[in-house]
Amino acid sequence: MRYTPQELTTDEEERLRKLREFYRHDYGSHYTYHAKLSRYEIEKAAELAEKIFVDVFKLPQDYEVKVELNLENMK
Amino acid sequence: MSLTSFLANKDVKERFLQEFPKPKFDLEKEILAPPLINHWGLVGTAFDYLMRFYLKRLNPKATEKEWVAEIAAKIFNIASKYTCDGDKKLLEKIQNILSNAKTIYLQYLKSGEMNDEVIKSAILLAQLDPIYRAGVIDKNIGAIDEGDVKDLKNLISVVDPNVFKAKELCVLNPTFGEASMLVGGADVDLLIDNTLIEIKTTKYLKLERDYFNQIIGYYILYRIGGIYAAPPEHKIEKLGIYYSRYGVLYTIAINDIINETKLLSFIDWFKKKAAIEFKDIKSSELIAQKTTKILRQGLLSRSFSPMKKEERINLYKQALTELIQKGGDGSFVIFEEPATKKFVQFAGSKEENPLCDIPPKNLQQTKKSDFES
Numbered sequence: 320m321r322y323t324p325q326e327l328t329t330d331e332e333e334r335l336r337k338l339r340e341f342y343r344h345d346y347g348s349h350y351t352y353h354a355k356l357s358r359y360e361i362e363k364a365a366e367l368a369e370k371i372f373v374d375v376f377k378l379p380q381d382y383e384v385k386v387e388l389n390l391e392n393m394k
Numbered sequence: 395m396s397l398t399s400f401l402a403n404k405d406v407k408e409r410f411l412q413e414f415p416k417p418k419f420d421l422e423k424e425i426l427a428p429p430l431i432n433h434w435g436l437v438g439t440a441f442d443y444l445m446r447f448y449l450k451r452l453n454p455k456a457t458e459k460e461w462v463a464e465i466a467a468k469i470f471n472i473a474s475k476y477t478c479d480g481d482k483k484l485l486e487k488i489q490n491i492l493s494n495a496k497t498i499y500l501q502y503l504k505s506g507e508m509n510d511e512v513i514k515s516a517i518l519l520a521q522l523d524p525i526y527r528a529g530v531i532d533k534n535i536g537a538i539d540e541g542d543v544k545d546l547k548n549l550i551s552v553v554d555p556n557v558f559k560a561k562e563l564c565v566l567n568p569t570f571g572e573a574s575m576l577v578g579g580a581d582v583d584l585l586i587d588n589t590l591i592e593i594k595t596t597k598y599l600k601l602e603r604d605y606f607n608q609i610i611g612y613y614i615l616y617r618i619g620g621i622y623a624a625p626p627e628h629k630i631e632k633l634g635i636y637y638s639r640y641g642v643l644y645t646i647a648i649n650d651i652i653n654e655t656k657l658l659s660f661i662d663w664f665k666k667k668a669a670i671e672f673k674d675i676k677s678s679e680l681i682a683q684k685t686t687k688i689l690r691q692g693l694l695s696r697s698f699s700p701m702k703k704e705e706r707i708n709l710y711k712q713a714l715t716e717l718i719q720k721g722g723d724g725s726f727v728i729f730e731e732p733a734t735k736k737f738v739q740f741a742g743s744k745e746e747n748p749l750c751d752i753p754p755k756n757l758q759q760t761k762k763s764d765f766e767s
Contacts, residue, residue, distance in 0.1 A: 320726045320741055320751060327754040335752060354750040358718050364748050365710035368729050368738045369703065371752065376736045381700035385730050386713050392722025392743075 334375045340367060396527065397580040397611045400671055401604065409667075410607045413660055417646055419601035427548035427639045429597055431541035436532075438595035439520035440513075440542065441549050441638055442583055445593060446566045447512060449584065451503055452555055456564035457623035462581075466525035467492050487536050491518045513546045514538050549595065552641035560586050565623045570612070573619025576668040582612045585621060588631040589645060595638045609633040613648065614664050617657070717742045 327335070335341060340354040356364045372378045400406060429437070443461070450456050467488050495515040502512045517538055524530040558564075565585040574580045584591040590612050594605060616630055634645040713727045721743040730737040742748035 320739060325735065325737060325753065325755065327752075332754050335754070340750070341752070349753075351751055351753040356748045356750065358742070358747050360748075361711050361714050361718070364714050364740065364750065365707045367750060368710045368740075369707060371738050372729075372731060372736065376731070376734070378731055378734070378736065380703065382706075382731050383701050383733070384706050384709065385732050386709055387728040387730065388713050388716060389726050389728075390716070390721045391724040 331375055331377075335371070338370070338375070397577045397608065397615070400577040400668060401607045401611055403667075403671060406667060407607070409660075409663065410610065411603075413656065414606070414610050414651055416601065416603060416606050417651060419644070421599055421637075421640075421642060421644055423599060423640045423642055425597060425599075425639050426552040426641050427545070429639070430545040430548075431539060433539065433542055434595070436517065436520055437542055437545050437549075438593075439523050440516040440546055441595045442567075442593055443516040443519050444513060444546055444550055445553070445583070445636075445638070447499055447502055447516065448508070448550060448553060449558055449564060449566060451506055452558060453560045453564040454503075456560070456566055457568075458566045459569065459581075459622065461519060462526050462567070463495070463519040463522035464492060466522040470525055470531075484531075484535070488522060491515075491522065491536065495519050508547075508550055510543055510547075513543050513550075516546065517542055549638050552638075554641060557643050558584075558586060563587055563624060563628065565621065568622045568624070570615035570621060571619030573615040576615070576618065576665065576672065577611075578672045580612070580615055582609075583636075585624060585630075588629060589634045590616065590630055590632075591634040591636055591643065593636045593638055597639055599637055599640050599642070601635070601644070605635055609635065609646075610651070613652070614661060617661055618665065714740060714742070714748060718744065718748060720744070 335352055336343070338354075340356075341352045342354075344351050344353045354367060356367070372382055372384070373380065401410070431437075443463075446458070450458060470485060470488055495518060498511050498515045502508065518536065521532045521535045524532055563585065564587075567581050567583065568585050569581045582590050583593045590609065592605070592609055592612070610633070613630060613633055620626055621628065621630075631648055632645045633648065633651075634643050636643045710729060713729070717725055717727050717740065723743055723745070725743045726739055726741045728737050728739045739751050740748045741751060
């Protein structure tokens with residue numbers, strides 16, 4: 320996972336907090352936002368990613384996205 | 395996004411037409427500073443700067459705001475954090491332009507000598523404005539055309555100081571408090587005593603409907619949010635357009651064009667319409683949008699490939715399916731928008747359900763330092 324935090328503005332963080340899927344997870348010195356999904360909810364997970372880019376980050380409707388898939392410890 | 399773009403809306407135009415009949419315009423005068431070169435937009439903005447320099451010297455107590463070029467440089471500074479070496483060089487150039495312009499401006503305020511250096515600074519600052527106003531980078535930043543210098547010299551030479559000498563109040567480039575954000579940012583050129591003035595550097599001595607709507611628009615914003623640096627009880631009694639190529643200030647008395655009994659319902663409509671058109675945009679979001687726009691102009695060495703929502707959703711689904719079908723312990727997927735570097739990541743594996751993770755770093759501190767001069 321990428322542990323370098325991205326720079327969220329106060330407004331972005333506020334919008335993220337309002338999404339009911341997310342909860343704040345505290346690690347003591349820092350915190351992050353998590354949303355747990357079932358493995359059968361791939362469609363919902365994909366829609367959630369889209370919602371964050373468009374509704375939280377306010378990217379344009381035609382934003383570009385790159386995917387970095389890291390498969391570890393494959394058996 | 396600005397008052398001008400709001401006024402270009404069809405419904406808004408029609409409503410202004412119904413509410414505010416255009417007054418008779420009978421000014422006739424010979425042009426004193428005809429255009430020399432076809433850089434109309436640049437010369438117009440450069441003259442706005444030059445005029446403000448001149449007015450600060452004429453009215454030493456004039457209130458100034460941060461230059462639009464300074465805000466533009468801050469926006470570019472944020473954008474350049476994500477960009478390649480070429481953009482860093484441009485950032486350096488922009489910062490040099492600003493710091494030189496400040497030095498030259500201060501020298502001018504002391505000496506009053508309107509020399510070529512002052513004029514060139516105004517041109518260079520004007521080249522930065524589009525970054526803030528439209529999220530656009532002028533390809534000629536740093537380049538100066540001697541024709542523009544001559545044109546501006548002529549324009550400033552025809553200004554009559556008696557017209558602009560303030561008796562009690564002079565505010566340069568004032569905004570309208572929170573009301574400015576109603577229309578995505580609005581600032582008028584000048585406030586001198588009780589007159590709001592917009593400068594028009596045009597060869598036509600005409601009261602275009604768009605000009606008239608613009609000054610009425612400023613008046614409405616003033617009625618909603620007041621004026622930066624003016625006491626709350628300060629009243630605007632006249633609206634003016636300074637036709638810089640003719641050296642003439644045209645003014646209209648508010649009482650002659652505004653029907654006070656109908657105005658309150660118009661203001662109510664104006665606010666509602668602006669809220670719909672601009673969706674109550676906040677200044678921090680406006681800056682973020684402009685930064686994103688700059689990043690997507692090819693300033694980056696990579697090219698931007700617009701994607702449709704369906705394409706992205708398919709990509710997300712494919713990657714997430716791979717993750718939970720093939721991934722072992724510690725697997726993850728990152729979706730990242732390359733221009734802004736915004737990302738969303740999911741952990742997951744054959745054993746673990748997907749977990750979306752957004753690690754934040756609140757920009758509050760950074761924003762304060764970035765935007766405080």
